[in-house]
Amino acid sequence: MNLTPLPPSPDKRGGDxxxxxxxxxxxxxxxxxxxxEGGSPxxxxxxxxxxxxxxxxxxAQAGVRTLLIEQGDLASGASGANFGNVQVADTEFGLSLELxxxxxxxxxxxxxxxxxxxxxxxxxxxxxxxxxxxRALMKQRxxxxxxxxxxxxxxxxxxxxxxxxxxxxDSLIGALYNCDEGNLDPFKLVHAYARRGRERGLEVWxxxxxxxxxxxxxxxxGVATPRGRVPAAWVILAAGAWSRExxxxxxxxxxxxxxxxxxxxxxxLPPTARNALTSAVFFEATETAQEQAVGFCLRQxxxxxxxxxxxxxxxxRLSRETTATALPAIAAAARRRLPVLRRAAVIRAWGIPxxxxxxxxxxxxxxxxVAGLLVATGLKSxxxxxxxxxxxxxxxxxxxxxxxxxxxxxPSRAMEEEEILWHSPSSVQ
Amino acid sequence: MPxxxxxxxxxxxPAGLAAAVEAAGLGLAVTLVxxxxxxxxxxxxxxxxxxxxxxxxxxxxxxxxAEVAQADVRLVSDTLVWGIFPEADGFLICLYGPPGTPxxxxxxxxxxxxxxxDRPAPFPGWTLPGVMTAxxxxxxxxxxxxLPGRRVLxxxxxxxxLVLARHLxxxxxxxxxxxxxxxxxxxxWQHALxxxxxxxxxxxxxxxxxxxxxxxxxxxxxxxxxxxxxNEQVERAIIGPVQGGGAETVxxxxxxxxxxxxxxxxxxxxxxxxxxxxxxxxAYVPVRDEWLQTTLPGLFVAGDGAGIGGKDVAQWEGxxxxxxxxxxxxxxxxxxxxxxxxxxxxxxxxxxxxLTDLFPPSAHLGSLLTDDTVLCRCEEITVxxxxxxxxxxxxxLNAVRMVTRAGMGRCQGRMCGGPVAxxxxxxxxxxxxxxxxxxxxxxxxxxxxEGLLEEET
Numbered sequence: 078m079n080l081t082p083l084p085p086s087p088d089k090r091g092g093d094x095x096x097x098x099x100x101x102x103x104x105x106x107x108x109x110x111x112x113x114e115g116g117s118p119x120x121x122x123x124x125x126x127x128x129x130x131x132x133x134x135x136x137a138q139a140g141v142r143t144l145l146i147e148q149g150d151l152a153s154g155a156s157g158a159n160f161g162n163v164q165v166a167d168t169e170f171g172l173s174l175e176l177x178x179x180x181x182x183x184x185x186x187x188x189x190x191x192x193x194x195x196x197x198x199x200x201x202x203x204x205x206x207x208x209x210x211x212r213a214l215m216k217q218r219x220x221x222x223x224x225x226x227x228x229x230x231x232x233x234x235x236x237x238x239x240x241x242x243x244x245x246x247d248s249l250i251g252a253l254y255n256c257d258e259g260n261l262d263p264f265k266l267v268h269a270y271a272r273r274g275r276e277r278g279l280e281v282w283x284x285x286x287x288x289x290x291x292x293x294x295x296x297x298x299g300v301a302t303p304r305g306r307v308p309a310a311w312v313i314l315a316a317g318a319w320s321r322e323x324x325x326x327x328x329x330x331x332x333x334x335x336x337x338x339x340x341x342x343x344x345x346l347p348p349t350a351r352n353a354l355t356s357a358v359f360f361e362a363t364e365t366a367q368e369q370a371v372g373f374c375l376r377q378x379x380x381x382x383x384x385x386x387x388x389x390x391x392x393x394r395l396s397r398e399t400t401a402t403a404l405p406a407i408a409a410a411a412r413r414r415l416p417v418l419r420r421a422a423v424i425r426a427w428g429i430p431x432x433x434x435x436x437x438x439x440x441x442x443x444x445x446x447v448a449g450l451l452v453a454t455g456l457k458s459x460x461x462x463x464x465x466x467x468x469x470x471x472x473x474x475x476x477x478x479x480x481x482x483x484x485x486x487x488p489s490r491a492m493e494e495e496e497i498l499w500h501s502p503s504s505v506q
Numbered sequence: 507m508p509x510x511x512x513x514x515x516x517x518x519x520p521a522g523l524a525a526a527v528e529a530a531g532l533g534l535a536v537t538l539v540x541x542x543x544x545x546x547x548x549x550x551x552x553x554x555x556x557x558x559x560x561x562x563x564x565x566x567x568x569x570x571x572a573e574v575a576q577a578d579v580r581l582v583s584d585t586l587v588w589g590i591f592p593e594a595d596g597f598l599i600c601l602y603g604p605p606g607t608p609x610x611x612x613x614x615x616x617x618x619x620x621x622x623x624d625r626p627a628p629f630p631g632w633t634l635p636g637v638m639t640a641x642x643x644x645x646x647x648x649x650x651x652x653l654p655g656r657r658v659l660x661x662x663x664x665x666x667x668l669v670l671a672r673h674l675x676x677x678x679x680x681x682x683x684x685x686x687x688x689x690x691x692x693x694x695w696q697h698a699l700x701x702x703x704x705x706x707x708x709x710x711x712x713x714x715x716x717x718x719x720x721x722x723x724x725x726x727x728x729x730x731x732x733x734x735x736x737n738e739q740v741e742r743a744i745i746g747p748v749q750g751g752g753a754e755t756v757x758x759x760x761x762x763x764x765x766x767x768x769x770x771x772x773x774x775x776x777x778x779x780x781x782x783x784x785x786x787x788x789a790y791v792p793v794r795d796e797w798l799q800t801t802l803p804g805l806f807v808a809g810d811g812a813g814i815g816g817k818d819v820a821q822w823e824g825x826x827x828x829x830x831x832x833x834x835x836x837x838x839x840x841x842x843x844x845x846x847x848x849x850x851x852x853x854x855x856x857x858x859x860x861l862t863d864l865f866p867p868s869a870h871l872g873s874l875l876t877d878d879t880v881l882c883r884c885e886e887i888t889v890x891x892x893x894x895x896x897x898x899x900x901x902x903l904n905a906v907r908m909v910t911r912a913g914m915g916r917c918q919g920r921m922c923g924g925p926v927a928x929x930x931x932x933x934x935x936x937x938x939x940x941x942x943x944x945x946x947x948x949x950x951x952x953x954x955x956e957g958l959l960e961e962e963t
Contacts, residue, residue, distance in 0.1 A: 150908065153905075153908070268898065283899075283901070409959060420954045423954070424918060425949075426947055
């Protein structure tokens with residue numbers, strides 16, 4: 078792939094690590110070693126998922142005294158409920174694609190960098206085309222990906238079935254193929270960042286729901302938790318769907334929305350699909366925002382279990398429920414495309430809110446009016462962007478040069494929130 | 507649209523059969539769903555017809571079979587209930603069974619009678635072929651007329667081991683020894699009053715005792731099997747006292763583990779019932795009111811699935827839950843019947859409490875585990891792998907599970923959930939309630955992909 082490094086930016090943001098004076102006595106006792114003697118961190122990262130753990134690791138690596146706070150277990154939200162796909166082909170074009178390709182280049186050496194097994198392997202991916210409208214969209218997408226140096230190609234139905242012989246002949250008329258896409262174990266990635274971060278002084282609090290971000294005179298000054306107030310000069314919000322409510326505590330109306338996505342997994346099966354399979358229907362925006370939309374994505378784990386998604390609906394409820402309607406819908410979608418799965422034993426299903434932003438671009442960077450508060454959420458292809466976004470956000474704290482074009486991801490950008498489209502290409506990656 | 511019914515009873519063991527009979531007697535429209543081809547559950551398991559000749563007398567007779575046959579109960583056999591979803595107008599019950607079985611029922615009330623499964627008792631070598639649970643061995647001997655081995659060692663606790671020993675000896679096996687992890691029940695005489703009238707079970711125990719005496723089988727208290735060894739299958743067992751030294755090796759070709767039972771709470775949890783940890787049972791049990799109703803109004807749990815009490819407690823609980831369901835449906839419930847059922851249930855519970863008291867689940871099993879002992883059989887996860895996750899900071903069962911995948915296999919943690927939670931709690935010095943439980947997910951039992959569909963196609 079041809080990767081152009083981002084030009085350095087003259088616009089310097091951050092660099093000031095002096096904690097701001099905070100009001101009220103901090104009720105905090107961190108452990109007694111290392112930076113913790115100072116009593117409070119420089120940066121608090123909210124959200125122990127992929128993005129939060131990567132940011133926390135990169136901050137710790139840069140020598141910033143960092144506390145990562147997670148409401149449940151690490152990777153217990155959407156980061157642990159996805160298929161682990163390191164996917165390029167579904168990205169938005171423009172800066173998103175550029176960053177995606179930059180971040181992708183790191184995966185080849187990520188296991189060595191973190192000195193942890195992540196289960197990373199390149200498998201390839203197929204976006205399955207079922208109608209002419211999808212074919213036109215995928216053709217356009219293939220051309221743009223190729224122009225960016227991605228080895229993507231448009232296949233006929235027969236060509237796709239040579240790669241994945243279990244696909245039913247009448248289930249597709251073509252596919253967008255990318256041989257470079259990969260897969261890893263997302264739990265391992267999150268835990269690797271946390272482990273390597275801890276070695277560099279990162280403090281991690283799990284089972285600690287942040288109840289609010291504290292703002293004084295236009296500055297973020299810390300967070301409130303059940304374990305007490307934590308003063309910090311920097312607060313980084315990376316809580317996925319939960320970011321909306323947390324943003325509200327800082328007086329922000331973040332345009333974070335989410336779908337409730339559901340998926341299921343079978344017992345280990347003989348080789349069934351090598352590539353990640355995703356229906357191109359995800360790219361056809363529909364107006365049925367409140368309805369349950371059923372797409373299709375499938376990934377076979379190295380151990381043989383087949384994960385199948387997904388049924389999803391836009392909702393304002395944060396829940397982990399599995400519903401009586403989603404499971405038969407997923408089963409029907411899977412059986413139609415891969416009849417070989419008809420008798421496969423399903424052993425578990427799950428549901429999780431997955432954040433998205435109505436204009437399909439992430440919320441990434443500083444917030445107008447609240448100094449010291451950074452937001453990093455709503456990424457469309459979270460896993461592939463995880464290493465790069467961690468480094469970018471750490472750079473925003475340490476005052477590293479920033480690409481001015483990142484302004485297009487400003488969490489404060491104007492957006493029509495009403496236009497909630499059914500639009501979730503990567504709710505289960 | 508799913509079929510509607512007033513009451514769905516899940517499970518046709520003692521609790522479910524009694525609930526169905528009682529409810530039908532009160533005029534309720536009852537559907538009884540059971541996972542086996544023939545009703546009976548584990549206590550009243552019926553020998554499959556194709557084996558009935560070889561097996562001689564057909565399983566355990568119970569008057570409940572005739573009563574259920576005569577009552578106006580719709581029996582749906584050989585059918586799994588894989589999920590229960592509370593909806594505005596009742597409980598949506600998701601089923602998977604043979605062709606022609608409904609896939610969905612909408613029930614105004616539900617009595618869950620799921621029973622229990624053998625308490626898993628991991629120790630080094632327990633995954634070797636030839637090591638099995640006492641429950642599995644009993645089913646083999648009683649219904650298939652197959653011996654688990656020629657030289658069989660029993661290790662566990664409680665009277666079920668004696669019953670199994672008797673069946674094995676009668677079947678021609680040599681029972682090398684019966685090890686009970688608990689001390690000899692010296693205090694049993696204090697419970698004479700509670701045992702008064704339990705002649706059938708006392709007689710069963712006495713007969714087992716006599717058979718063992720005749721065969722010269724040793725019954726050793728405060729002992730358990732510490733390790734099993736062998737190449738292709740178990741060849742030796744290392745046995746010893748629960749605490750302290752003095753181990754010896756015995757040649758065996760089968761080991762049966764009878765450490766009691768643990769309630770099957772998966773369906774109640776998946777439906778959304780609250781539960782609590784019961785330290786006496788060393789298990790989570792659903793929270794219930796005096797009608798055996800859970801925290802979901804209209805959903806009841808009866809029998810071993812709410813805490814191990816045995817078949818008699820189960821039957822009376824089934825009847826009480828049926829009365830509770832009728833009351834929930836605003837039917838007339840005869841007060842004297844309620845009083846009689848409650849009285850009999852109280853009597854049966856007193857005896858059940860004696861057994862729980864005399865033969866509690868052994869607390870010493872955890873000390874046997876070595877780093878290479880497999881805890882999660884489905885995903886083949888060892889104690890060592892779990893300990894590494896704990897060293898990395900995991901403090902909850904969910905965290906251990908996500909990182910190691912223990913409990914993510916076919917059984918969804920039914921087997922390993924308890925032992926992993928106990929290991930984790932021990933290692934971090936917390937009570938087992940503090941490490942939490944795995945989030946309950948449908949399907950609660952493996953179901954073919956097609957079986958999830960609302961209609962057969």
